[in-house]
Amino acid sequence: QKEVEQNSGPLSVPEGAIASLNCTYSDRGSQSFFWYRQYSGKSPELIMSIYSNGDKEDGRFTAQLNKASQYVSLLIRDSQPSDSATYLCAVNRGSWGKLQFGAGTQVVVTP
Amino acid sequence: SQTIHQWPATLVQPVGSPLSLECTVEGTSNPNLYWYRQAAGRGLQLLFYSVGIGQISSEVPQNLSASRPQDRQFILSSKKLLLSDSGFYLCAWSDRASNQPQHFGDGTRLSIL
Numbered sequence: 001q002k003e004v005e006q007n008s009g010p011l012s013v014p015e016g017a018i019a020s021l022n023c024t025y026s027d028r029g030s031q032s033f034f035w036y037r038q039y040s041g042k043s044p045e046l047i048m049s050i051y052s053n054g055d056k057e058d059g060r061f062t063a064q065l066n067k068a069s070q071y072v073s074l075l076i077r078d079s080q081p082s083d084s085a086t087y088l089c090a091v092n093r094g095s096w097g098k099l100q101f102g103a104g105t106q107v108v109v110t111p
Numbered sequence: 112s113q114t115i116h117q118w119p120a121t122l123v124q125p126v127g128s129p130l131s132l133e134c135t136v137e138g139t140s141n142p143n144l145y146w147y148r149q150a151a152g153r154g155l156q157l158l159f160y161s162v163g164i165g166q167i168s169s170e171v172p173q174n175l176s177a178s179r180p181q182d183r184q185f186i187l188s189s190k191k192l193l194l195s196d197s198g199f200y201l202c203a204w205s206d207r208a209s210n211q212p213q214h215f216g217d218g219t220r221l222s223i224l
């Protein structure tokens with residue numbers, strides 16, 4: 001079974017600070033990596049996709065990928081209370097677009 | 112743009128009753144379709160996926176079945192619900208091209224009494 005591991009949290013972050021979330025995966029053949037945000041009681045929402053080593057920035061979010069070390073991370077700059085949610089890391093699994101999800105990291109942004 | 116509709120939003124069913132949850136996608140053709148279940152405080156468990164009409168693959172043995180009668184319609188069913196079937200059911204779609212993300216519907220919260 002291919003694994004995707006995340007710290008469950010909660011990760012408590014002061015408002016305005018940077019939240020740093022990590023994710024490790026076991027399948028060296030993985031090619032695509034995604035971060036989803038899930039508010040309590042809601043469905044997951046795609047916030048970042050990354051396919052190549054290095055950094056990818058989108059607004060206050062930066063995804064970082066290191067395939068050699070098999071980890072992907074998400075940075076949230078200038079954290080806001082609205083960023084309080086569970087963040088799911090997902091990695092492609094085999095064929096047909098299947099994804100392996102981590103259990104998620106809960107982020108709590110405190111005013 | 113593509114949209115995914117899932118209904119109902121919430122459902123309360125007695126043990127032993129049947130189930131039918133429906134999901135439809137608009138704005139795309141030949142999508143891959145997926146059914147997930149998320150137990151309270153847990154991660155996403157892939158139940159079924161489909162790459163075309165009538166083509167269903169099951170990820171885990173269970174009390175549920177899935178069907179894809181039309182290209183953009185995906186149905187999750189059960190003949191007799193168990194208490195353990197409670198959870199948050201999510202339908203998702205992805206483009207046929209490789210390495211594409213999945214996009215989720217709003218989900219159905221199912222409670223079994």
